[in-house]
Amino acid sequence: MKLKKVLIFSIFIVLLLTIIGCRSANEKTASQESNEKSVTMLFSFASKTMDPHQDWMGVRAGVAETLVRIDGNLEIQPWLAEAWERKDGKTWTFKIREGVTFHDGTPVDGEAVKASFERVLETNEAVSSSLKIESMEADGQEITFVNTEEYPAFLSELVHTNASIVKVEAESIGEQPIATGPFKVTSFISETEVNLERYEDYWDGAAKLDQVKIKFNSDGNVRALALQSGEADIAYHLPPESLEPIESNDKLRVESVPSLRVHFLLYNNANPALQDVNVRRALDLLVNRPVAVKEIMNGHATEAAGPFNPNFAFAGETEPTSYDPEMAEKLLKEAGYRKNADGKMEKEGKVLTLKLATYSGRPELPLLAQYLQGEAASVGVDIEIVTIENIDSYLWERQDEWDMVTYSNLTAPRGDGGYFLNVAYLPEGALNPGQIDIRELNELTEQLNTTADPEKRMELQEGAVNVIQKEVPHSFILHPHIIVGVNDRVKDWEPGSEEYYLITNKMDVK
Amino acid sequence: MRKAVSIIGSRLFQLIIMILILSFATFVLMKITPGDPVRALLKVDDVISTTDDKERVMKEYGFDKPILVQYVQWLWNVAQLDLGESIISKRPVLDIILDRLPATFALSVGGMIALFVIAVPLGVLGAVYEGRWPDYISRWFAILGASIPSFWLGLLLIYFFSLKWNLLPVMGKGTLAHFVLPSITLGIAMAPLYIKILRERLVSTLQSTYIESAYARGLGKGRILLFHALRGSLVPLVTMFGLSIGSLLGGITVIEILFSWPGMGEMIVQAVMQRDYPLIQGYIMVVGLLVVMTNLIVDLLYLIIDPQIRHGKEIS
Numbered sequence: 001m002k003l004k005k006v007l008i009f010s011i012f013i014v015l016l017l018t019i020i021g022c023r024s025a026n027e028k029t030a031s032q033e034s035n036e037k038s039v040t041m042l043f044s045f046a047s048k049t050m051d052p053h054q055d056w057m058g059v060r061a062g063v064a065e066t067l068v069r070i071d072g073n074l075e076i077q078p079w080l081a082e083a084w085e086r087k088d089g090k091t092w093t094f095k096i097r098e099g100v101t102f103h104d105g106t107p108v109d110g111e112a113v114k115a116s117f118e119r120v121l122e123t124n125e126a127v128s129s130s131l132k133i134e135s136m137e138a139d140g141q142e143i144t145f146v147n148t149e150e151y152p153a154f155l156s157e158l159v160h161t162n163a164s165i166v167k168v169e170a171e172s173i174g175e176q177p178i179a180t181g182p183f184k185v186t187s188f189i190s191e192t193e194v195n196l197e198r199y200e201d202y203w204d205g206a207a208k209l210d211q212v213k214i215k216f217n218s219d220g221n222v223r224a225l226a227l228q229s230g231e232a233d234i235a236y237h238l239p240p241e242s243l244e245p246i247e248s249n250d251k252l253r254v255e256s257v258p259s260l261r262v263h264f265l266l267y268n269n270a271n272p273a274l275q276d277v278n279v280r281r282a283l284d285l286l287v288n289r290p291v292a293v294k295e296i297m298n299g300h301a302t303e304a305a306g307p308f309n310p311n312f313a314f315a316g317e318t319e320p321t322s323y324d325p326e327m328a329e330k331l332l333k334e335a336g337y338r339k340n341a342d343g344k345m346e347k348e349g350k351v352l353t354l355k356l357a358t359y360s361g362r363p364e365l366p367l368l369a370q371y372l373q374g375e376a377a378s379v380g381v382d383i384e385i386v387t388i389e390n391i392d393s394y395l396w397e398r399q400d401e402w403d404m405v406t407y408s409n410l411t412a413p414r415g416d417g418g419y420f421l422n423v424a425y426l427p428e429g430a431l432n433p434g435q436i437d438i439r440e441l442n443e444l445t446e447q448l449n450t451t452a453d454p455e456k457r458m459e460l461q462e463g464a465v466n467v468i469q470k471e472v473p474h475s476f477i478l479h480p481h482i483i484v485g486v487n488d489r490v491k492d493w494e495p496g497s498e499e500y501y502l503i504t505n506k507m508d509v510k
Numbered sequence: 511m512r513k514a515v516s517i518i519g520s521r522l523f524q525l526i527i528m529i530l531i532l533s534f535a536t537f538v539l540m541k542i543t544p545g546d547p548v549r550a551l552l553k554v555d556d557v558i559s560t561t562d563d564k565e566r567v568m569k570e571y572g573f574d575k576p577i578l579v580q581y582v583q584w585l586w587n588v589a590q591l592d593l594g595e596s597i598i599s600k601r602p603v604l605d606i607i608l609d610r611l612p613a614t615f616a617l618s619v620g621g622m623i624a625l626f627v628i629a630v631p632l633g634v635l636g637a638v639y640e641g642r643w644p645d646y647i648s649r650w651f652a653i654l655g656a657s658i659p660s661f662w663l664g665l666l667l668i669y670f671f672s673l674k675w676n677l678l679p680v681m682g683k684g685t686l687a688h689f690v691l692p693s694i695t696l697g698i699a700m701a702p703l704y705i706k707i708l709r710e711r712l713v714s715t716l717q718s719t720y721i722e723s724a725y726a727r728g729l730g731k732g733r734i735l736l737f738h739a740l741r742g743s744l745v746p747l748v749t750m751f752g753l754s755i756g757s758l759l760g761g762i763t764v765i766e767i768l769f770s771w772p773g774m775g776e777m778i779v780q781a782v783m784q785r786d787y788p789l790i791q792g793y794i795m796v797v798g799l800l801v802v803m804t805n806l807i808v809d810l811l812y813l814i815i816d817p818q819i820r821h822g823k824e825i826s
Contacts, residue, residue: 046776046780048598048599048601048780049599049601054599054600123600125567174601189772190609190772191772191776191777191780192682192683192770192772193682215681215682215770216770217681217768217769217770218767218770218776219661219665219767219768221665222665222668222680222681222768222769222770225665225668225669225672225673225680226672226680226681228673229672229673229676229680231672231679231680231681390543430564
C-alpha cells in the first residue's frame with residue numbers, strides 16, 4: 001500500500017514536469033526564431049490590466065495615447081489632438097489629428113474619441129471625478145467637451161494616462177487593447193509581463209524596435225541584479241545602494257532625473273504650538289537639505305524649495321531654505337520659548353514636544369524623521385517618532401494625535417499645480433488633514449480655478465508658491481530622483497520626470 | 511469505504527462551520543483595522559479627490575452600512591458562488607484567484623520537491639550518524655535554514671546562480687529553469703522542521719525491535735534503512751505537510767514577490783495594501799478551503815498508506 005502512494009506521487013510529478021517541459025520548449029523556439037531588435041524593460045509597479053482606462057501601463061508601454069501630453073520641459077503639447085480651443089468657460093473643442101489609426105487600421109475620429117471618453121467616465125471613478133465632463137459632442141475630426149463647471153485645469157487633466165483613447169469595440173481591452181500608439185500588445189500576463197510588437201502604420205513613423213518586453217518586479221535589488229545579468233536592458237527605480245556595481249560596469253549606465261514627487265513635512269495646524277509661523281519656520285530651518293540629499297538619498301535627489309519640481313516655470317525662484325539652527329533657536333525664542341535647566345525649549349512651563357508620524361512605504365522617510373529628531377534635539381525640541389502602517393487613514397482618523405508627518409506626493413504630475421493647491425491647501429481639500437487654512441492662499445487657488453489663460457495661471461501658481469514659502473504650512477525637503485539602470489546598447493532613450501512615456505517609437509538598440 | 515465517507519461527511523460539516531467563523535472574523539477585522547478602499551479607489555496618482563466624492567463612493571459600495579448587514583450580503587452572494595468583484599480592478603474575485611492559483615500551486619509542488627530532496631538526505635544523515643559530524647552538518651543546516659530570511663536567501667541565490675555563474679534566470683516564470691531558484695528558496699525555508707522530525711523519527715525507529723530483528727535476519731544496513739526504517743518514518747512528514755500548508759502559503763508570498771512569480775502572493779499583498787475587501791475575503795475563503803481539503807486528502811491518504819489505521823479504526 002505504501003508503494004501505491006509512492007507510485008501516485010511519482011506519476012503526479014512526472015506529469016507536472018512534462019507540462020512544464022512542453023511549455024519551456026515552446027518558449028525557446030519562439031525566442032530563437034527572433035533575431036529582431038528588441039528591448040526588455042523591468043518596471044517596479046505591476047499592472048493588473050492593460051486597459052488604458054484603468055492602468056498607466058497602456059500609455060507607458062507606448063500602446064495608447066492621450067489627446068495632449070507633457071514634454072521634457074513639462075509643458076502641455078498636442079498629441080492625438082493637434083489643436084484646441086476654449087470657447088467659453090466650460091466648452092472646449094479639440095481637433096483630432098488626421099491620419100491617426102487604431103491598431104486594427106480603423107481611423108480615429110471625433111466619434112471614436114467620444115466613445116472612448118464615455119467608457120472611461122463609466123468605468124473609472126477617479127478620472128470621472130477629475131475630468132468633470134457634463135456632455136460631449138463629436139463632429140468629423142472634432143470633439144467638443146462641456147464641463148460641469150468652469151474648469152480651466154481640464155486641459156492638464158487630459159494628460160492623465162487613463163484619459164487615453166482606445167477602441168471601445170475591442171474584445172478584450174484588459175489584455176489586448178486596440179489603441180493608437182507605436183506598439184501593440186501581443187500578450188499580457190497580469191502583474192507579470194507584457195509583450196509588445198511594432199505597429200507598422202503608426203502616425204508618427206513606425207517604431208525602430210520590433211519588439212519590447214516589459215516585466216514587473218517589486219524588489220529593487222532583484223531589478224538591479226536582472227540588469228547586471230543582462231536579463232533586462234532597462235531597470236526602473238533602482239535603490240541607490242545597488243548602483244555601485246552598475247556604475248562600475250562599462251556596459252551599463254545609470255540615469256537619474258528629478259521626479260515630480262516631493263518629500264515633505266506636513267504640520268498639524270490643530271496644535272497651538274504649530275499655529276505660530278515662527279515655530280514652523282524654526283523647524284524648516286532645522287531640515288538640513290544638502291545632508292538629506294547626500295547621506296539619505298546617496299545624491300539621487302534635488303533639494304526642494306517648494307512643492308513643485310524646479311523645472312516647472314511656476315515653481316518659484318526662491319532657493320531652498322538653508323540649514324540654520326541658530327536662526328531656528330532665535331525664532332523659537334521669538335515664539336516665546338526659553339531653554340530650561342535641562343536645555344529643553346519651554347513655554348509656560350511646557351516643553352516643546354512634537355509627535356512626528358512616519359511610514360516605511362518609502363524607506364527614506366523614516367530616516368528623514370530620525371535625522372530631524374536629532375537636529376531638533378540639538379536646539380532643545382523633543383520629537384517623538386511613531387511609525388504608522390497606513391499613514392493616510394491615520395492622519396484623518398487620529399487628527400488629534402500627531403503634530404507632524406513625513407509625507408510624499410506627486411505635486412504636478414500633469415504639468416499643472418492647480419490640483420495640488422486645491423487638495424492640499426483648501427480647508428475642504430482631501431489631502432489637508434493638517435487643517436491648513438491660509439486666506440491669501442485660498443483666494444489665489446480659487447482665482448486659479450476660474451482662470452484659463454496659461455500665463456495668468458502660471459502667475460497665480462507662482463504667487464501661491466510664494467505664500468507657501470512665507471507661511472510654511474509644509475516643509476519641502478527634496479525631490480527624489482528616478483533612478484534607472486540602462487544597458488549601453490539602448491540608444492535614443494532617456495527617462496522623463498513624468499514617468500508616463502516609457503516606450504517610444506524613437507528608441508533603438510545598437 | 512464507510513470510514514472514508516464518514517470522514518468526508520464530517521469534514522464537510524467542519525468546513526462550513528470553519529468558513530463561517532473565518533469569514534466573519536476576517537470581515538470584522540478588516541473593517542476595524544485602519545485603511546480605506548475608497549481612498550485607494552479615488553486616488554489619481556497620489557492625489558485623492560475631494561471629500562464629497564469619497565462619501566458618494568462609500569454609499570455606492572455600501573460601506574456606509576453596518577458591518578453585519580455588509581457581511582450578510584456578502585455571505586448571501588457566496589452562497590450563490592459569487593465572491594464579488596474586486597473594488598480596484600473591477601474583475602470578478604473568483605477569476606482573479608483562479609488566474610493566480612495554478613502558479614502558486616506549481617511553485618508549491620516545486621518547493622515540495624526541493625524540500626524532499628533537501629530534507630530526506632539530511633534527516634537520514636542526521637539519524638544514521640547520530641552524534642557524529644554528518645549529524646552536526648544536518649543540524650547546522652536546519653538552524654541556518656530556519657534563521658535565514660527567505661528574501662535574503664533568494665537574493666543570494668540569484669546573485670550566485672544568475673549573476674556570477676549565469677546558470678539560471680533571475681526572475682519570471684516560463685521554463686523549467688525558472689522553477690529552480692524559487693523552488694530551492696521555498697524548499698530551504700520549509701526544510702528545517704522536516705529534517706528535525708524525520709531525524710527524530712528515524713532515530714527512534716532504528717532503535718526499535720523490528721529493526722533489530724531485521725538485522726538479526728541478516729538484512730543489509732542500506733536495505734533496512736531504505737525499505738524498513740525510512741518508509742515508516744515518512745508518514746509523519748505527510749501529516750506535517752497537511753499541517754504546514756497554511757504556513758507554506760504564507761511563506762510562498764515573499765518568494766513570489768522576489769521572483770516575480772505570478773501567483774496569489776503578490777496579488778494578496780497588493781489587495782491588502784489597497785484594502786480591496788472582496789479580494790482579501792475571497793482569498794481567505796479559497797486558502798481556508800485549500801487547507802481543509804489538504805487535510806482531508808492527508809487523512810484519506812492515511813487510510814490508503816497505513817493499513818493499521820484503517821483496520822484499527824474499522825474494528826473499533
